Amino acid sequence: MAGGVPGPGSGKEYQSNLTPYVIVTCAIASMGGLIFGYDIGISGGVMSMESFLKKFFPSVYRKQKADVSTTQFYCLFDSVTLQLFTSSLYLAAFFSSFAASTVSTKLGRKFSMLLGGVLFCAGALLNGFSQAVWMLIVGRLFLGFGIGFANHSVPLYLSEIAPYKYRGAFNIGFQLSITIGILVANVLNYCFAKMKGGWGWRLSLGGAVVPALIIALGSLLLPETPNSLIERGKKNDARVTLQRIRGVLNVDQEFHMLVSASEASRRVEHPWQNLLHRDYKPHLAMAIAIPFFQQLAGINAIMFYAPILFKTIGFEADASLISAVVTGGVNVLATAVSIYGVDKWGRRFLFLEGGIQMLICLIAVAICIGVKFGADGNPEELPKWYAIVVVAFICVYVAGFAWSWGPLGWLVPSEIFPLEIRSAAQSVNVSVNMIPLL
Numbered sequence: 001m002a003g004g005v006p007g008p009g010s011g012k013e014y015q016s017n018l019t020p021y022v023i024v025t026c027a028i029a030s031m032g033g034l035i036f037g038y039d040i041g042i043s044g045g046v047m048s049m050e051s052f053l054k055k056f057f058p059s060v061y062r063k064q065k066a067d068v069s070t071t072q073f074y075c076l077f078d079s080v081t082l083q084l085f086t087s088s089l090y091l092a093a094f095f096s097s098f099a100a101s102t103v104s105t106k107l108g109r110k111f112s113m114l115l116g117g118v119l120f121c122a123g124a125l126l127n128g129f130s131q132a133v134w135m136l137i138v139g140r141l142f143l144g145f146g147i148g149f150a151n152h153s154v155p156l157y158l159s160e161i162a163p164y165k166y167r168g169a170f171n172i173g174f175q176l177s178i179t180i181g182i183l184v185a186n187v188l189n190y191c192f193a194k195m196k197g198g199w200g201w202r203l204s205l206g207g208a209v210v211p212a213l214i215i216a217l218g219s220l221l222l223p224e225t226p227n228s229l230i231e232r233g234k235k236n237d238a239r240v241t242l243q244r245i246r247g248v249l250n251v252d253q254e255f256h257m258l259v260s261a262s263e264a265s266r267r268v269e270h271p272w273q274n275l276l277h278r279d280y281k282p283h284l285a286m287a288i289a290i291p292f293f294q295q296l297a298g299i300n301a302i303m304f305y306a307p308i309l310f311k312t313i314g315f316e317a318d319a320s321l322i323s324a325v326v327t328g329g330v331n332v333l334a335t336a337v338s339i340y341g342v343d344k345w346g347r348r349f350l351f352l353e354g355g356i357q358m359l360i361c362l363i364a365v366a367i368c369i370g371v372k373f374g375a376d377g378n379p380e381e382l383p384k385w386y387a388i389v390v391v392a393f394i395c396v397y398v399a400g401f402a403w404s405w406g407p408l409g410w411l412v413p414s415e416i417f418p419l420e421i422r423s424a425a426q427s428v429n430v431s432v433n434m435i436p437l438l
């Protein structure tokens, strides 16, 4: 069994320099996270735009008009078609991450990223110009296919290209892009919702074309990873790329390691079957457990429902903007902290610290809300200071996620899988990440 991507602490630290070329390459590739982030940030806001609901989900719109009490807000979205609208994307991402495994093994990581961008672009256009619900849903399917391909290939790409010493930091660029995508989408939603004429939702949904073009065009500029080139028999190209990205001429040691990993991988006829082999049980367990617990930490409950929560606890006017900027801003900044610290403090420390921080904050938020709202969920008038305490706990929770399980959920799986199962295991990682969002 060949090892995962070698790195700090693995005893396999090959010669490399931190060159502008590798920095720019990783920065461009990282932007692949924008499409996932943009989607997470945009969907909830669009569903609360009246003109959107009226056009596509009139029954939900009528219910909302009839009963606007905040505590029953969630039930208003109880519609099968609306459910289909949200879930179709994650369902498509779930399945396409498996197709992405074959594509990225046979045609390369770069091609898989390009495909992700193109599919997402098609989905954004369909959604932006939608005239009927079926167009929305087909558009969401395309967006999901795009996300499946991008989330599969970008973390692998970054881990394979980045210099070992800084691999954590470079890989977290992907999560940083996700958080920037969420923040930008939330702010845009807020602005577009205020537009006269009721077609702001078209701009919100169609705006996804921008991050899609960034990843599609960006991928054309990127070099293929040496691992993928060797895997596809292009050894000379791989050596040249390795010299360029490492900024040194003598790359023999690393090159030979990659060649032997690739030979081991070639001997594996059925990577999926292999994943079930005894030797790979720990990898499979991590491919499932890391994304599972990342999602179980509850971040998306905060991401999707923060505006409602903020409104409920008393930030009446502009609750959605305040919550977007506050939680979204903390999310971006704390991710940057982890870029700084991940290769210094280590993955294990961050997993533990972030997990404990999130647990304490969620317990505190639950107690604060439980005390004031009672069992029936009817809020008392909350004093301002009380609301601020709740928001502070939410922010510390988001920070805990953003410097630990958020980025590590993409980084650690992408670096621990040996080449022979890397693509297949990454599909498992992406698909498990999507399940709670369905």
Ligand code: BGC
Residues within 6 Å of the ligand: 040, 175, 178, 179, 182, 299, 300, 303, 331, 405, 406, 407, 409, 433
């Ligand atoms: C998770 C998403 C989450 C986002 C928040 C990502 O790592 O996979 O589900 O919404 O982080 O920043």
